[in-house]
Amino acid sequence: MLFGEIKTRRPIRWGMVGGGRGAQVGYSHRSAALRDNSFQLLAGAFDIDPEAGKAFGQTLLVSPERCYADYQTLFAEEAKRADGIEAVTIATPNNTHYAITRAALLAGLHVICEKPLCFTVAEAKELRDLAAQQNRLICVTYGYAGHQMIRQARAMIAQGDLGEIRIVQMSFAHGFHSEPVELANPSTRWRVNPEVAGPSYVLGDLGTHPLYLSEVMLPQLQIKKLLCSRQSFVKSRAPLEDNAFVMMEYDTGAMASMWISAVNAGSMHQQKVRVVGSKASLEWWDEHPNQLRYEIQGEPARVIERGMGYLYPEAQVDDRVGGGHPEGYFEAWSNLYYRFAMAIEAMDNGNPDLIDELCIPTAEAGYEGVRWVENCVRSADQGGVWVDYQ
Numbered sequence: 001m002l003f004g005e006i007k008t009r010r011p012i013r014w015g016m017v018g019g020g021r022g023a024q025v026g027y028s029h030r031s032a033a034l035r036d037n038s039f040q041l042l043a044g045a046f047d048i049d050p051e052a053g054k055a056f057g058q059t060l061l062v063s064p065e066r067c068y069a070d071y072q073t074l075f076a077e078e079a080k081r082a083d084g085i086e087a088v089t090i091a092t093p094n095n096t097h098y099a100i101t102r103a104a105l106l107a108g109l110h111v112i113c114e115k116p117l118c119f120t121v122a123e124a125k126e127l128r129d130l131a132a133q134q135n136r137l138i139c140v141t142y143g144y145a146g147h148q149m150i151r152q153a154r155a156m157i158a159q160g161d162l163g164e165i166r167i168v169q170m171s172f173a174h175g176f177h178s179e180p181v182e183l184a185n186p187s188t189r190w191r192v193n194p195e196v197a198g199p200s201y202v203l204g205d206l207g208t209h210p211l212y213l214s215e216v217m218l219p220q221l222q223i224k225k226l227l228c229s230r231q232s233f234v235k236s237r238a239p240l241e242d243n244a245f246v247m248m249e250y251d252t253g254a255m256a257s258m259w260i261s262a263v264n265a266g267s268m269h270q271q272k273v274r275v276v277g278s279k280a281s282l283e284w285w286d287e288h289p290n291q292l293r294y295e296i297q298g299e300p301a302r303v304i305e306r307g308m309g310y311l312y313p314e315a316q317v318d319d320r321v322g323g324g325h326p327e328g329y330f331e332a333w334s335n336l337y338y339r340f341a342m343a344i345e346a347m348d349n350g351n352p353d354l355i356d357e358l359c360i361p362t363a364e365a366g367y368e369g370v371r372w373v374e375n376c377v378r379s380a381d382q383g384g385v386w387v388d389y390q
């Protein structure tokens with residue numbers, strides 16, 4: 001159980017690039033990082049508009065002289081200070097992630113970057129290698145990976161509660177973009193512009209989330225081949241897809257499918273991971289994150305609840321309130337962020353082995369997301385054919 005106690009020696013000195021007023025995801029980062037004093041927000045370049053960014057930073061109680069016009073100035077000026085930032089979060093549109101992450105690493109900062117980490121596998125490898133050379137950490141915010149029920153699913157599968165794993169069925173299929181809402185909404189507009197969004201829309205924006213959850217639950221499975229078909233039901237979005245279907249074969253012979261959509265009219269999120277084993281299945285749904293369905297063949301289905309003593313120990317350590325009360329999105333993010341702080345401290349103390357135990361999305365997870373999108377696009381653009389996973 002968490003009681004708000006700090007998990008590191010002191011809060012990590014922290015800055016942000018992006019996440020300004022009106023941005024979709026900026027507040028999720030701040031609310032997670034500032035909870036439990038894991039991080040202290042001291043500086044930022046919060047907005048593409050320098051004046052708007054400076055004004056916004058001050059409303060977050062950042063000193064005026066540490067609200068910078070752009071990320072280059074942020075990194076250069078903070079490096080001169082004895083109390084300069086040690087880590088930065090990058091919450092800007094996709095096409096900026098590679099350059100800003102690279103610059104941050106070169107400035108000696110630990111990086112928490114939004115997904116996708118970059119556009120190509122070559123860039124992802126370069127960033128991963130640069131982080132290793134600089135002895136800095138890259139973390140990627142697949143937020144729900146911090147939820148206790150994802151840890152419970154991972155433990156159940158590892159303990160053999162499902163038997164041999166046969167099928168993984170995933171979806172992230174909402175309906176919010178069933179109409180061309182991008183005409184009025186700037187946060188959606190860049191998502192359907194390949195120059196800003198990258199080689200995909202929903203595959204990268206949505207699909208990488210359940211993909212990472214499945215990697216947490218099923219670390220033993222490696223994708224061997226996949227087939228992807230993608231569509232632009234709102235025609236003006238082509239060549240980027242607003243809907244896609246992916247089939248995957250793992251090296252064990254287990255199979256997976258994923259439906260990814262922004263045009264599933266009427267649906268809120270539909271982010272689900274169902275894992276089917278030879279004895280039983282489990283299913284997690286982000287709209288009801290505190291419940292895990294556990295279905296043993298031949299028995300009535302069970303609903304496993306967060307906050308209960310019958311859970312595996314790793315699914316109990318992050319409870320902030322007892323069972324029955326809802327914990328969800330914000331708590332999952334906070335769980336990731338306190339672990340990011342612990343990982344940063346471990347790295348700074350020359351103890352990187354601890355990072356594996358923290359079960360957090362690092363550069364490797366960022367790389368895997370970019371790699372999966374690249375393989376999906378390659379398959380789809382050949383007409384939806386099976387391709388070997390590269």
Ligand code: NAI
Nearest residue numbers: 018019020023024025046047048091092094114115141187
């Ligand atoms: P947005 O368009 O709503 O906000 C972007 C923010 O970045 C704005 O404040 C803008 O002024 C600022 N910005 C843009 N370029 C900048 C630059 N060069 N320097 C400083 N600030 C700059 O975008 P949204 O939806 O918040 O997405 C940001 C990133 O977060 C994207 O990569 C997206 O894929 C990711 N995201 C991740 C989510 C998750 O669950 N992990 C959820 C939503 C978005």
